[in-house]
Amino acid sequence: xxxxxxxxxxxxxxxxxxxxxxxxxxxxxxxxxxxxxxxxxxxxxxxxxxxxxxxxxxxxxxxxxxxxxxxxxxxxxxxxxxxxxxxxxxxxxxxxxxxxxxxxxxxxxxxxxxxxxxxxxxxxxxxxxxxxxxxxxxxxxxxxxxxxxxxxxxxxxxxxxxxxxxxxxxxxxxxxxxx
Ligand code: HQG
Numbered sequence: 001x002x003x004x005x006x007x008x009x010x011x012x013x014x015x016x017x018x019x020x021x022x023x024x025x026x027x028x029x030x031x032x033x034x035x036x037x038x039x040x041x042x043x044x045x046x047x048x049x050x051x052x053x054x055x056x057x058x059x060x061x062x063x064x065x066x067x068x069x070x071x072x073x074x075x076x077x078x079x080x081x082x083x084x085x086x087x088x089x090x091x092x093x094x095x096x097x098x099x100x101x102x103x104x105x106x107x108x109x110x111x112x113x114x115x116x117x118x119x120x121x122x123x124x125x126x127x128x129x130x131x132x133x134x135x136x137x138x139x140x141x142x143x144x145x146x147x148x149x150x151x152x153x154x155x156x157x158x159x160x161x162x163x164x165x166x167x168x169x170x171x172x173x174x175x176x177x178x179x
Pocket of ligand 1: 064118
């Protein structure tokens with residue numbers, strides 16, 4: 001499969017497994033899972049046929065491991081806007097995590113801290129390079145440093161998704177270091 005087809009399928013999966021399952025008649029279970037067979041049927045009926053082999057290749061090829069296949073089912077590992085409970089246990093974060101954003105959001109972030117916006121959680125990266133890439137999706141990236149260890153000590157719940165993204169409900173301004 002060429003890169004372009006892989007990206008198209010990956011985006012199609014993210015759209016329907018994170019944000020808009022009902023658009024193709026899918027119902028995710030409480031953990032965000034759906035039967036692979038159901039998904040492939042729904043995609044075909046939607047005019048976007050995918051073979052099971054292609055699906056496996058897309059999931060395996062994705063460097064960010066956005067999707068998980070398990071026991072004939074599939075789900076997005078994180079990034080949902082539809083309500084799902086990923087069942088992730090609380091975990092102790094590293095002392096410092098990073099958040100990539102852009103300059104136009106900084107005034108609001110200084111006032112209000114980091115908010116999940118349309119997702120379920122604030123997404124934090126374990127390293128500066130990843131955060132830089134996340135910020136660069138929207139413009140010139142600005143990387144904020146998050147005092148995750150201090151937040152954890154103060155009782156904030158951190159979770160780590162299956163693909164290494166750290167999730168938290170809110171990062172208040174006192175835990176943020178601006179460049
Ligand atoms: C900003 C991609 C104003 C925040 C990436 C961000 C990531 C605020 C935007 C994953 C704010 C939300 C998540 C506040 C935060 N006021 N703006 N108080 N708090 N923001 O896309 O972190 O390819 O929902 O800085 O690689 O950019 O989808 O979050 O710019 O891992 O797998 O509001 O999405 O992964 O944007 O990205 P997003 P994100 P995938």
